[in-house]
Every structure is written in structure tokens, then in C-alpha cells.
Amino acid sequence: MKVSQMLAELQQQQQQQQSMLIPRRESSRRKAKEKPKLDSESRSGQADDPNDEMDDELGDSDSDPAWTPVKSSADEDEHKHRRKRGRPPVIFKRGYNKRHSDFLDDSSSSAQQQQQHQPKRPGRKRKNHVEAQRVANSRSSGLGAGGVAGNGGLVGSAEDRSSYSSRSPLADDEIDIAPFKSGEFVVIKTDLDQEYPPLWRIDGKTLLQKYEPFQANGKTLYRNISTYSGWAPQSRYIYQSVPVKFWQQNKEETIVEFLRDQMTVDEGEAITRFMKDTEKYQDNFEVYIQTLISQALDSNFLTEIFQEQDEYFLLNVKKVDEITEERKQRLLSTTKWQSNVITALSTWPCINLLKDNIADRNKTCSGCGRVKLFSRILLYGQPYNSTTLEGCPPDPQVPQEKDFLFCRVCQTKVNLFNKVAHQKYLMFLECARMVAQKRAGDVHKDTTIILNELLADEAMSFMFHAWLARAQLFRDVRAIWAEIDSLHEKVRKKAEKLAAANAAAAAESENKQQEQQSQELEQQQHQHQQQSNFQDNFNNEAAQQQMQQLQQQQQLQMQQEQIRQNQLQRQQLNLQQRLMNGLSYS
Structure with a gap:
């Protein structure tokens, strides 16, 4: 027993020594096993369990030295689904x-x-x-x-x-960089206080390239430098689009001129305020879009609701149309366009913009008559009935003008007019595109199912983007309305300011005229007083002269009387002397 016990103890010691000399193989964390676990956790939304790593180690047996991960069919199906x-x-x-x-x-x-x-x-x-x-x-x-x-x-x-x-x-x-576009020039709003602020050009959707000013032939131009800045959608609100004129553009250098006098003022706050004011029409717009989707599904839908006078659809469509028409009239009130321009823009729903045509630079704008042209507008598309949205031939009595030249200001207003004048038709085309997308997946799908899917408010994956499209449509329409309202308000305030300035100038001119008339009256009164005084002085001098003449006449008469008396006295003396002489002779 002692020998057997000693042998057992020796074997145990040998085993202990071997276990100390040969360490246990460390099992690595297997990516093939970890990935399904992470996917499962991400779907469940639970936090990582600190005991999971221990479970992995316990599950890894040392008896599989050449273990190779094999993709299961369930994992493959799930991966394909993702x-x-x-x-x-x-x-x-x-x-x-x-x-x-x-x-x-x-x-x-x-x-x-x-x-x-x-x-x-x-x-x-x-x-x-x-x-x-x-x-x-x-x-x-x-x-x-x-x-x-x-x-x-x-x-x-x-x-x-x-x-x-x-x-x-x-x-x-x-990445959404709207309302800017790649290649467009912008400026930081806070830099507009400078006389020549640095410009930035949008390079793709993540970078801005800097343009610095320099002097050339007495003119301030801008050229690109190797300085870039990051561009993010959140930073769009600190920038403002600016108009430029290209002087040189090649692979090495681009030189532009900053057209500051043609820059429009950013009305971001006003547009936000006006967009908030039109949020209350969302329910009307939902029915409006429902009507257009129904028209895309059934080309007789609008005709039927007008024939049946269906108030549910007609009242909401009328409300949105009234708001749109009001914005169109507000926009037209800011222009001086002739009737032929308005008719052409109202007839053709599509526009094509052409810029930088050297042959058109010295021609006048079709809208306002100014010489500073910016673009050529070509009109095209299918004329349509504004009530039923069905295509129709153009009016043969109206001249079919489709080619116009516009300055920068009028071209901006033309784009707005096209969006608001053809709002229903353009949105109908968008709804028809959405319907076509739904039908492309299943050509036999019932129209009621398509309508319900496009009008659904649920966040299901196959319905959410229909809701998103409608919400984006409503936002885009409100943005157009707000831009027109902002432009109308700006023109109205400018007109009020000009009227106030004219009234102040007229009042100042009237005051000056009154002051001038008062001064002239005072001068006339002064002259009259002077004349009166002169007359008085003249009269006084004449009276004095008359008095002197009277006095002289009186003195002369007295002298004559004295002389006559002296003569009488002499005669008396002579007579007495003769008498005495006669007595003496006698």
C-alpha cells in the first residue's frame, strides 16, 4: 500500500509538472461566432454582458485544434436579407x-x-x-x-x-447642401461687413475652396488659392450665395469678379417665419395630394369630383389653389412683365436655362428692360387644362413665344413663377411617378392598395418613404410660398420706404417753398416799408421846401411892403417939402 501510494503521489507530481510546463492553448474570439451575437444584440438593443466572453471561452474546446467556421444557411439567408x-x-x-x-x-x-x-x-x-x-x-x-x-x-x-x-x-x-449647388460661390454672412470679403466655392459636397481678392487694372478680382475648409449640411445657414462673373478659368487658375451690386439679401429668418405660418394647411395639403394621386391612378378622377361636386376633395383643392394663386399674384406685383411674357410662362410648364451666352450680353431683358442680362430661358412642355390636368393644344390666338432673355433678378422670379403657376401640374407628375414606382414592383397590384400605401402614415419600411415624400412635397411647396412672401414683403417694404422718403422729400420741399415764400414776402414788405419811408422822407423834404418857399415868399412880400412904405414915406416927405417951399415963396 505504501508503494502504491508513493507511485500515485509520483504520478500526480509528474502530472502537475507537465501541466506547469505545457500551458493551456488560449482560445481566440471567433469572428464568425461574434458577428451573429452582435447582430442579435443590435436587434434586441441590450447592452453587452460581461459574462459573454467567459461563455465563449468555455464553449471553445481544446479538442478541436483545426476548427473552421462554416456559414450556416440561416446566416446566409439573414445576410442576404440585410x-x-x-x-x-x-x-x-x-x-x-x-x-x-x-x-x-x-x-x-x-x-x-x-x-x-x-x-x-x-x-x-x-x-x-x-x-x-x-x-x-x-x-x-x-x-x-x-x-x-x-x-x-x-x-x-x-x-x-x-x-x-x-x-x-x-x-x-x-448629403443635403440645398439651396446651394456644387460649383456655386458663397460668402460667410459675418464677412459681408468687409469691403472685399473672402469668397468660397463649393467643391463637391464636403469641401469649400477659398478665393482671395487682388487688384488687376484698377479692378478688384478674386482667384482661387490652395486653402480648403470643411463643408457640412449644418453649416449652410452661415453662408450666403453670391453672384460672380468669370474672367479666366483653366486648370491652373480661376479668376472671378464679385458682383456685389447684384447680390440678393438673404431672407432666411423671414422665410422660416412664413413657412411656419403655412403649417396650418397640412390637412388641406394631405387631401390635395390624395386627389392628385387618385388622378394619377384614374385619369377621370378630377372630372368626376367636379361633376359630383364632392366637397371633401373640392374644398381642400380649392383652398390650396387659392393660396397658390394669391402667391402668384404677389409675385407678379413685384415685376413689370408684359402680358406676352406672363402668358408664355403660364402656358408652358417646363423651362430650360442657358447662361453665359456672349451674343446676348448687349441685349435687353424681356422682363424689366435692363441691359445686364444673365440667362436665356427656353420654354417647352405640354400645355394642359388647369382644372383636369389633361393635355390640350395651345391657344392658336396667342403668339407662341418660347425664347426670352432675362436679367438675374427676373430669372430668379421666373423660376419662382414656374413653380407656383404650374404647382398642381408638377406635383401631379411627381405623384404619377410615385404611382409608377409602385406599379413597377407589381403590375397587377390593385389601385386601392397603391393609394393606401402612398397615403399611409405608418413607419413600415415599405410605407415610410411615401409619407416622407408627401412631407417633403409639403415642405417644398411651403418653401416656395415663403420665398414669394418674403420677396413680396421686401418689395412692399422697399416701396413703403421709398414712399416715405418721397413724402419726406415732398414735405421738405413744401417747407422750403413756404420758407422761400415767407422770405420773399418779408422782402416785399421790407421793400414796401422802404418805399413808404422813402415816400415819407420825400414828402417831408417837399413840405420843408414848400415851407421854405412860403417863408421866402412871405419875406419877399414883407420886403416889398417895406419898400412900398418907404416909397410912400418919401412921397410924403417930398410933398411936405414942396408945400413948405410953396409957402415960403408965397
Whole structure:
């Protein structure tokens, strides 16, 4: 027994020494195993468990030294599903606005909360269940058709929004830089206080190239330098588009002139204010879009609702048409266009813009008559009936003018007029395109199903972009209305300011005339007083002369009387002397 015990102890010591000399093989974390785990956690929304790594190690047996991961059919199907699903195509290139992204964030966060209480099940059914939970959560949180809470605030917390933005970065072709375009020149608004601010040119959708001023032949021009700045959609509000004139453009250098006198004032705050004022027409616009989609599905729809006088559709369509017509008249009130220009722009729904035509530089603008031309506008398209939206031949009694020259200001107004004058027709074409997309997937799909899918408010993956398209349409239309309202307000304020200046100038001129008349009257009174005084003086002198003459006459008479008396005295003396002489002789 002692020997056997000693042998057993020796064997145990040898085993202990071997275990100390030969360490256990460290098992690596297997990516093939980790990836499904991460996918499952991302779907469930749960945090990482610190014990998961220990479980992986316990699951890795040392008995499989040449273990090779093999893709299962379930993983392959799930991977194909993820690749096929991807990011669905966005109907509008302008991207998601804040309101839409918040709606997505709230739906995503609600889905994660629901998944925390659900068992993990891979595959497509789980994702569809999550989408269904999104609908319930979005409705329970008080979301309406527009994805806004009942109190008017945006839904979704800041953490939800940040987590969503980190999960879904936008590609370069999805970055929204509207209203700017690649190749356009902009300036930082705070730099406009400078006499010659630096300019920036949009290079793609992520960079800005700097242009610095320099003097050439007594003129200030701008040329590109090797200085770039990052460009993000959030920074668009600190920039303003500026007009330039190209003087030289080649591979090495680009020289432009900053046309500051032709720059339009940015009315961003006013446009935001006007857009907020038209939010109340969203319900009218929803029925308006429903009508246009129905017309795209059935070409007799508009004709029938007019014949039947269907108030549900007609009142909402009339309301939107009235708002649009009012904006069109406001826009026309800011122009001096002749009737032939207005008729042509109202007849042809499509425009083609041609710039930098040297042969047209010395011609006059068809709208305002100025010489500073900017572009040539070519009109084309199918004339249509504004009520039924059906194509019709142009009026033969109206001259078919399609070619016009416009300055920069009129060209901007032409673009706005085209959008507002043909708003219903252009949106009808967009609705028809949406219907065609739906029918392309299933040519036998019922029109009622297509209509319901395009008008759905749910956040289901196959319905959300229809809602997004309608919301974006409403936003675009309100932006056009707001731009016209801003332009009309600016022209009205300018006219009021000019009228006030003219009134002040007229009042000042009248005051000057009154002062001048008063001065002239005073001068006349002074002259009259002088004449009166002169007359008085003259009269006084004449009276004095008359008095002197009278005095002289009196003195002369007295002298004559004295002489006569002296003569009488002499005669008396002579007579007395003769008498005395006679007595003496006698």
C-alpha cells in the first residue's frame, strides 16, 4: 500500500509538472461566432454582458485544434436579407429633414425598448415584428400624420437622435447642401461687413475652396488659392450665395469678379417665419395630394369630383389653389412683365436655362428692360387644362413665344413663377411617378392598395418613404410660398420706404417753398416799408421846401411892403417939402 501510494503521489507530481510546463492553448474570439451575437444584440438593443466572453471561452474546446467556421444557411439567408434591404432609395435628393429624422429616431428607440422584452429570434420574421411594434409605439406616443407630438414639439430624445445618427451615416450622394449647388460661390454672412470679403466655392459636397481678392487694372478680382475648409449640411445657414462673373478659368487658375451690386439679401429668418405660418394647411395639403394621386391612378378622377361636386376633395383643392394663386399674384406685383411674357410662362410648364451666352450680353431683358442680362430661358412642355390636368393644344390666338432673355433678378422670379403657376401640374407628375414606382414592383397590384400605401402614415419600411415624400412635397411647396412672401414683403417694404422718403422729400420741399415764400414776402414788405419811408422822407423834404418857399415868399412880400412904405414915406416927405417951399415963396 505504501508503494502504491508513493507511485500515485509520483504520478500526480509528474502530472502537475507537465501541466506547469505545457500551458493551456488560449482560445481566440471567433469572428464568425461574434458577428451573429452582435447582430442579435443590435436587434434586441441590450447592452453587452460581461459574462459573454467567459461563455465563449468555455464553449471553445481544446479538442478541436483545426476548427473552421462554416456559414450556416440561416446566416446566409439573414445576410442576404440585410444586403437586399439596405438603405431604401430616397425619393427626394434633398435628404431627411430634422422632423423626419426625429420621427425615425423615436420609432427606432421604441423598437429597441420593445425588443428588450422579446426573446431573440433571428430571421426576417423578427424584423417584421419590430416594424409592427414601431407603428404601435409611434401611435401610442401621440404621433400624427406628420410625425410630430401633440404639443407641437419634436419627438425622440437627444440620446435617441445621437444613437440614430451614429448608426446611419449619410453617404456623399445623400448629403443635403440645398439651396446651394456644387460649383456655386458663397460668402460667410459675418464677412459681408468687409469691403472685399473672402469668397468660397463649393467643391463637391464636403469641401469649400477659398478665393482671395487682388487688384488687376484698377479692378478688384478674386482667384482661387490652395486653402480648403470643411463643408457640412449644418453649416449652410452661415453662408450666403453670391453672384460672380468669370474672367479666366483653366486648370491652373480661376479668376472671378464679385458682383456685389447684384447680390440678393438673404431672407432666411423671414422665410422660416412664413413657412411656419403655412403649417396650418397640412390637412388641406394631405387631401390635395390624395386627389392628385387618385388622378394619377384614374385619369377621370378630377372630372368626376367636379361633376359630383364632392366637397371633401373640392374644398381642400380649392383652398390650396387659392393660396397658390394669391402667391402668384404677389409675385407678379413685384415685376413689370408684359402680358406676352406672363402668358408664355403660364402656358408652358417646363423651362430650360442657358447662361453665359456672349451674343446676348448687349441685349435687353424681356422682363424689366435692363441691359445686364444673365440667362436665356427656353420654354417647352405640354400645355394642359388647369382644372383636369389633361393635355390640350395651345391657344392658336396667342403668339407662341418660347425664347426670352432675362436679367438675374427676373430669372430668379421666373423660376419662382414656374413653380407656383404650374404647382398642381408638377406635383401631379411627381405623384404619377410615385404611382409608377409602385406599379413597377407589381403590375397587377390593385389601385386601392397603391393609394393606401402612398397615403399611409405608418413607419413600415415599405410605407415610410411615401409619407416622407408627401412631407417633403409639403415642405417644398411651403418653401416656395415663403420665398414669394418674403420677396413680396421686401418689395412692399422697399416701396413703403421709398414712399416715405418721397413724402419726406415732398414735405421738405413744401417747407422750403413756404420758407422761400415767407422770405420773399418779408422782402416785399421790407421793400414796401422802404418805399413808404422813402415816400415819407420825400414828402417831408417837399413840405420843408414848400415851407421854405412860403417863408421866402412871405419875406419877399414883407420886403416889398417895406419898400412900398418907404416909397410912400418919401412921397410924403417930398410933398411936405414942396408945400413948405410953396409957402415960403408965397
